[in-house]
Amino acid sequence: MIRAKIIGSGACLPDNVVTNDDLAKRMDTSDEWIRERTGIRQRYIAKDGEKTSDLALGAARAALADAGISVDVLDMIICATTTPDESFPATATVVQSKLGMTRGAAFDVQAVCSGFIYGLSVADSLIRTGSAKTILVIGAETMSRLLDWTDRATCVLFGDGAGAVVLQAHDGKGDNSDAGILNTKLFSDGRLHDMLYADGGVSSTQTAGKLRMQGKEVFKHAVTNIAAAITASAEASQVDLADIDWFVPHQANQRILDGTARKLGIDPAKVVSTVALHGNTSAASVPLALVEAVKDGRIKRGDLILLEAMGGGFTWGAALIRW
Numbered sequence: 001m002i003r004a005k006i007i008g009s010g011a012c013l014p015d016n017v018v019t020n021d022d023l024a025k026r027m028d029t030s031d032e033w034i035r036e037r038t039g040i041r042q043r044y045i046a047k048d049g050e051k052t053s054d055l056a057l058g059a060a061r062a063a064l065a066d067a068g069i070s071v072d073v074l075d076m077i078i079c080a081t082t083t084p085d086e087s088f089p090a091t092a093t094v095v096q097s098k099l100g101m102t103r104g105a106a107f108d109v110q111a112v113c114s115g116f117i118y119g120l121s122v123a124d125s126l127i128r129t130g131s132a133k134t135i136l137v138i139g140a141e142t143m144s145r146l147l148d149w150t151d152r153a154t155c156v157l158f159g160d161g162a163g164a165v166v167l168q169a170h171d172g173k174g175d176n177s178d179a180g181i182l183n184t185k186l187f188s189d190g191r192l193h194d195m196l197y198a199d200g201g202v203s204s205t206q207t208a209g210k211l212r213m214q215g216k217e218v219f220k221h222a223v224t225n226i227a228a229a230i231t232a233s234a235e236a237s238q239v240d241l242a243d244i245d246w247f248v249p250h251q252a253n254q255r256i257l258d259g260t261a262r263k264l265g266i267d268p269a270k271v272v273s274t275v276a277l278h279g280n281t282s283a284a285s286v287p288l289a290l291v292e293a294v295k296d297g298r299i300k301r302g303d304l305i306l307l308e309a310m311g312g313g314f315t316w317g318a319a320l321i322r323w
């Protein structure tokens with residue numbers, strides 16, 4: 001059986017760090033309020049002119065270097081983003097060009113904060129069906145461009161960044177000892193649009209709009225949906241949650257991470273958290289957290305890891321991976 005194995009990973013953050021105290025100088029908020037409600041201490045914000053494709057390119061180059069492969073080996077680039085450089089073409093094609101990749105295909109996926117899980121799922125399917133051998137999956141965002149900086153209830157939550165992985169076809173036995181993606185589970189419910197959306201778009205307002213959110217409602221659904229996605233993915237491969245070495249969640253809010261772990265009886269020490277440093281970077285948050293835990297040596301070859309996310313739509317999902 002063909003498995004999609006992660007052979008490299010990399011991240012890219014803007015240079016510019018913005019702390020909660022920095023925000024408190026610009027608006028009526030405080031480090032204490034933000035930390036208590038969310039766990040966020042700082043976020044990275046792209047400089048003027050720094051685009052999603054620039055961050056995506058940085059993460060892509062780091063992932064290719066980590067995998068030890070040249071760009072010529074890539075069959076496809078999938079970029080998950082809610083904040084593309086332009087309405088079209090896809091940010092993935094901008095990255096393709098900047099990498100000097102002259103063959104294969106590149107396209108974006110849009111599932112907001114779940115985008116990286118959706119991208120992984122598409123890449124996994126393409127590799128397992130033999131349509132591609134090597135795929136670069138990127139989650140990249142400049143969420144700072146989509147924020148209403150006069151709305152303190154949302155603008156303090158988000159940040160910019162990018163993370164990427166290289167997936168490659170490997171032979172497996174078809175059981176849980178295989179390296180690579182063991183399963184992915186995707187869900188959405190479009191009826192929940194009004195809880196989290198951007199109030200603009202090409203065909204409606206001809207503007208990008210700004211992010212709007214009903215925070216309390218999102219919070220409640222997040223814990224329920226993320227717990228359901230984790231359970232569905234674990235059950236699909238008949239894995240006990242206790243046997244999973246690392247949970248790498250979407251980094252929206254420390255209280256969502258804690259609430260989900262409590263609901264499922266997961267040891268909080270097994271939950272990778274970078275929300276304090278990055279804030280919510282939407283589609284970039286799962287790969288950024290993944291790269292952090294790989295680089296600092298927590299995630300090791302052979303570990304069983306579960307990635308999960310939820311975002312606007314609502315969309316949610318999970319991926320079970322043998323590292």
Ligand code: ACO
Nearest residue numbers: 029030033037113152153156215216218219222252253310
């Ligand atoms: N600084 C200071 N005070 C603030 C701020 C701020 N940045 N923002 C809001 N407040 C005030 C409000 O005005 C309100 O004041 P009032 O009582 O005088 O009216 C008070 O704080 C409480 O506001 P709430 O909105 O009720 O605060 P809550 O405790 O619900 O926390 C939060 C808000 C942090 C957004 C929370 O609802 C949350 O985390 N929700 C999850 C949303 C999320 O993570 N979304 C990410 C995208 S979705 C995803 O990725 C899963």
